[in-house]
Amino acid sequence: MSLNTFKLFTMRRLLQVLAMTAAALTATASHAATPGIVGPTFNLTAQDAFISQPDGAMVYSWGYGCAATPAFLPTAIGGATCSSMQIPGPTLIVTEGDTVSVTLTNKLPAAAGTTSILFPGFAVTTSGGTAGLLTQEAAPTGSVTYTFTASTPGTHSYYSGTQGDLQVEMGLYGAIIVLPKNVPSNCNTGLAAKNLTAEAGSKESDFRLSHAAYDHPATCYDREYLFQFSEIDPKIHRQVEEQSALPCINLTGCMTVATENYHPAYFMINGRSMPDDMDPNYAPEYPHQPYNGNPHMHPGELVLLRIIGQGRWQHPFHEHGNHVRVLARDGNLILSSTDPITSKLAGPLLFTTTTTPGLAMDGIFYWTGKGLNWDVYGHGYPGDPSTCNPDSNGYNTLGDPAAPNYYEWCPDHNKSLEKAPFGQVASGGPVTLPDANILTNGTWYGGSPYLGPDATVRATSYTGSTPPSGTIANSPTKEAGFAFMWHSHNEREITTSNIFPGGMLMMMLVDPRGFTIDESN
């Protein structure tokens, strides 16, 4: 079980099927919001442990953890834990204006020397600890306390300020979420309120930490996810593991670790590589990697993406399915210079939200299927009772929010895709689907071009013959969502130690209304 085994798997496709099987078997309902611990006072430790990778490797790492059991948010996420250490560190949740106090106790091996935390974007005062280059530090077994006012809402990063090239690599980083003090009223009324009612119609609870990302009326959201990107070079972790037991009295530690040439083999989202990142939050098989990356949404929902680059490399994080409107960087809203009164947004639209080490950004994403020129719900067959009542933007939001086609793009209602379809969907469309035998179906294929089990069962009379049973991760009869891959576009990074698929990859599911997106784990 040595860490420096770069196995070259020739049977990567076999592993692909096995990995996907594992994901499907464990991932029942594992779509989860932005879990974290509640402040404004935090007691953290820095400690070592082994974290797990999908190729079976256990990588010696350092991370922040909790000195005692904290309060967790959202409260409805079951099984929440904050152990001795975790990667990423615990997400610290506070409210704008809070006086935040973080006490860090150094429980790393003595050979590691001191450690610390930086809180970029905040004016930090310290007490206790020993003097360090960038900030006050905690000596081995000692503590230091950092205090600051949570002045700006949004997503921020925190990470070690001591020997950063080593300590950040080892896992000492995390996120801070500052909730806005004054949620704009339009985020609780009108369409925002109706979207919440629609979720109740799908038997969903509200897992948001807030209803807006900032004190700004254009930052309302219906769902939120946090994604932190980082890499691991196992050679570095192996050197540290071998020297971790060295006796030491130096504050600067006693290790000699080469952190260059940098040659990462593991690429992680929220501390886990694909497919582990799609397992539940707080999954017991990853005691030191509690957070997951398994985004779900319904058509029309505004989804807040909190994206942080940790580690040392940039990653072109590409979201299939639509653009992201960048709201802010490092907690700073990007606003038009000529419109400060009504403060119109000025951030770019990006389909690839490149991450930069230490930088946090907030963005809004949604999917509605607008402009496809065919009805994704498979409406328009003879006897179809469905209706679509367009609001001023063209979406079906005026009627019952519990309708299965709430937020349907009405101009495409009843438009057929298929010329002469199998099954009960509209005909006369522009395309003929090929014989299914010349296609290979993917693990997250819903079973038909259409969204939702109603349309999928009507369209193909789904028989369950593809893919091989046991590896269906998007059940045609229960979910039949639209799957989109969200991943690093430095494609080499969607591998785990030479194995594809792996690394910085997750599947985002646009689920039909009526399918319950259960974020309780």
Added chain:
Amino acid sequence: MKKLLLFGLPILVACVTPVFTSAQSFQVQCPLKTALHPGNGSDQGAIKCQQISGGDGYATMGDGTQTYLFAFGPLSGLSAIASGQPGTLPASAFMTPYDPAAAPDGAVGLTPDLDLVNDPTLDPACASASAPSYCTTGLNGHVDARQIMDVGVMNGNIPAPMMAIDEDDEFFLTLSNVGMIMRPDLFEQHTVHFHGYPNASSFYDGVPDASVAINIGGSFTYYYLAPDAGTYFWHCHITPPEHLQMGMVGQLYVRPRQNRASSGSALLDVWTAQQSDARTRSDCANDILCPSPKPLIDTSFHQGDVVNGHTYTKYAYNDGDGSTRYDVEYPIQIHGFDPSFHFVGMTFNPEQFTDMKDKYFLLNGRSYPDTVQHDPTTNAASSGFVGQPTSSNAMYTQDVDGVSRPSQPLPTIINIPVGGRALLRISDLDVTEYQTLASLGIPMQVIALNARLLRDQAGNNMYYTTNSITLAGGESLDVILDASDTTKYPGGSVFYLYTPQLDHLSNDAENFGGLMTEVRIN
């Protein structure tokens, strides 16, 4: 052996399943009329079609090395592609059987379905009063697989065949998987991912894990109504670390409907007219992803206005103010090849993704000096390459069957008419690292990022001028090179686009080459 077990089974199933006469595995789709484009004179946009092969091929690197590719090749628009143009055609031109002499751009393999001609009752649509024309011509997309294999095997291009459509077009893209002749061990599927499409459909998104992929010997037709104007790109999404590194990457852009404005019309009026249709509207007050905010300043620019002696009718985006106008446009795709990986890709060996390191740096599939000229022997249009359109601009590479095929049709010389403006549609599909392209002498004005105009929601243009742009794989942007100042940029000047990442200015062991090309003021 294990691969055979995994994939042999579905293929066995395919063999024993009766094949329907109407459901060929290779076929093209390109209707001449649709509900949105009935062809009655009031169509907005048109029906456009293209066919591509998914397979393999070879390319010539800057140091002369012949390198193996997994690649897409053209199966329509062959003459256009060979001369560096997009291979996208209007439906009627596409649905003309390919003939190298008489119809060099027609769909390869397209041939009349004689069963249908003899018995139109085989297709229920032929019974109606308004039966489509294919009921008599037999051109319903039926193909002769032999021609697809003759032309398609090993005809891979880098970049892959260019696609260009207009807003309001319906686009039918047929991908025919001809297999990879050098890798008989692989039952590799291929797909097409339209990168950056807003509100993309999962079924046509080309991600095999999320939907379907096409097996060897099959054709799949992707269908999209053109998205908002911009510089997108496309690529295979099967095992992306492998297929993208091996070369399955191509260019794609959508022209704005502002281009079709009638001469003399005010561009701001053209913008305003789009607000009356919910699909084409850009309403930032109600849509946080609004693509084209109303310009804050009315420049009173009209279609066909003359600036600096140049008449402008083409724009990169629906800017409403003429600020994205250009005289000439050049799509430029940045990529990088790891020669060890390409060798391994040809020789059945295990692939090291962690060690992947590019040594060849490509602009439109070529490295300097091939970006501006190439050894004439690499366009040996005669040796063994029979019966397909040829071009003196394309670089040719000899494949393992001894035949030289056009592998890299696109030089990257940027010719700007004196006093004019060039639009560079830049995309990057590198799979390992970020790449920088700098401009010496003539600055770059970045007007759009990721296929979206750089304008805030109050309508201020947020264009910025820079000496370099940096992109990772999966990103695109648009740059205007503005040569209006003829004192600074007189006719006859030559400027350079090059990478200041000096290790990328190389062709493997050759210490000068790589990511570099010329801007010529004519």
